[in-house]
Amino acid sequence: MTLLALGLNHTTAPVAVRERLAFPGDRATEVLRTLLRLPGVQEAALLSTCNRTEVYCRTEHPDPKLLVNWLAETQQIEPEDFEPYLYVHTDAATIRHLFRVACGLDSMVLGEPQILGQIKDAYQAARQAGALGKILSRLFQHTFSAAKKVRTDTAIGASPISVAFAAVRLAQQIFDGLGEQTALLIGAGETIELTARHLHQQGIGRIIVANRTFDKAHALAAQFGGYAIALRELPAHLHEGDIVVSSTASQLPILGKGAIERAVKKRRHKPIFMVDLAVPRDIEPEVETLDDVYLYTVDDLQDIVEENRQARREAALEAEEIIDMEVEHFLAWLRAQGAGDTIRALRRQAEDHKQAALERARRALQRGASPEEALELLAHTLTQKLLHTPSVQLKQAGSHERHDLIAAARELFKLT
Structure with a gap:
């Protein structure tokens, strides 16, 4: 098999x-x-x-x-x-x-x-x-x-190797927990959807999705129990975001230093974590000079992703060693199943021999043999039945110089 x-x-x-x-x-x-x-x-x-x-x-x-x-x-x-x-x-x-x-x-x-x-x-x-x-x-x-x-x-799954996941992991490091935080996501493409999914899985308190096309924003926000706004409404909601992640196809920055300064004031200088995953950038580079704003670009995250990718490769080597060991464990179990089948077959054969020997002894009793004679017949018949086939096989092994089989029989039956 x-x-x-x-x-x-x-x-x-x-x-x-x-x-x-x-x-x-x-x-x-x-x-x-x-x-x-x-x-x-x-x-x-x-x-x-x-x-x-x-x-x-x-x-x-x-x-x-x-x-x-x-x-x-x-x-x-x-x-x-x-x-x-x-x-x-x-x-x-x-x-x-x-x-x-x-x-x-x-x-x-x-x-x-x-x-x-x-x-x-x-x-x-x-x-x-x-x-x-x-x-x-x-x-x-x-x-x-x-x-x-x-x-x-191993650390095979500990290190994020997508920029979206890396952004969420960074947010977790900056905030004690995400359950009380609001994430403001700008865009509605694949990267923002993946970010929303990771945030949702990590228990984010609230999600707001802003997009030029409101219907797309609404469809994405609805998946994660969030709400949508049009991109033009962004200035009025920017202060709500504890975590701001932007990834659009705009050729010009969407968020300037002035707009973010005003949002920080409205927040009474409560920190904002911002991630710009767009190329060209959605957030003006000067924003990183603002106090209470933590701004990361896609390049910053790529460095993290590459470090994590290398960490996963190293963890994969450890995983391969574990797999080698687990394969051996399963093969040992499989081999034991083969032995089990053989043992069961041997026991069935012995049981058949026992029943045949018992039947012969009973017939002898019915013909008038003494109990001692019946017991002698039972023991002789059972011994002959059990040893006949192994004896024939060992004789053939000897004539064919199958010394391995003879040695195995000695080991199996503990013969001196």
Whole structure:
């Protein structure tokens, strides 16, 4: 039985290929059941995100072509259109790959935590579809444990590596907590949306979104329980912002030194943390000379991001060592399962021999044999049954010079 992983990701395939192999979540049950109908497939799980599609299975026939053809048929795409982008892992390599994916070591953003949640969703979908057995269930549980250990024992996720996240982390350092603070966000593009999301996750007290197009500001603010203002209203609300983050496409500064001076006075010199993520800049550089204003530009944050990226790379090396250890632990468990199956088979065989010997002894009693004779027959029959096959196998091992098998038998039965 083989553990097999087959898939493609952002490093091996362009988005045009990845999107054709993506599986919507509502198809998981149906798709997994067709996968289980493939010859030899005993267990299966499917991980599908914007950056990867991967099939994990426990199979008697570790032929990747079966999965390739299944993918082609299921997604109605010719094999030659995606096969060159695929990677295949078996057994220990499959275990290591899943652990690395769960820890964010195989992600576009090193150490990102979202993939672990996506793997948990894939696990739940496979469970609900009845596609998991003992081995894959244990593999996924061990994966979650390994990912938690990496997160706990390394700094893989501690350092922000996006300017939006870096801005929020800086705000947390300046203020004791964000729950009582108001964030004024200027713009409504991707960077501002990401900043709003991070602030919301960190429990920001209030969010105001200012944008030239009010409808866009309103749509973004509504996602996070905030409220929107038009850009022309900014001077009247600037003093409300404890945290001001700006990222627009304006070619001229939106906030000048005078406007911010007036806002600081209205705040009675309560500090303002300002982050200008725009290029060209939205906030006049002279603002940094003002007391009670902490101004950072995108270049300031890029330095932080690069330092943090290096910290994550160093943490990734530690994570790889943890993964090596966890892979060995899981392989040891797998080997123990193989021994367990053998032990159970041996016990079943011994039980069959016992029942046959007992039946023979009972018949002897029914024919008038004494209890002592019946016991002698039982002991002789059981001994012969238990030793016959091993004796034959050892004789054949001797004739074929299988000294390793003979040595193993001596060790197994503790023969002197």
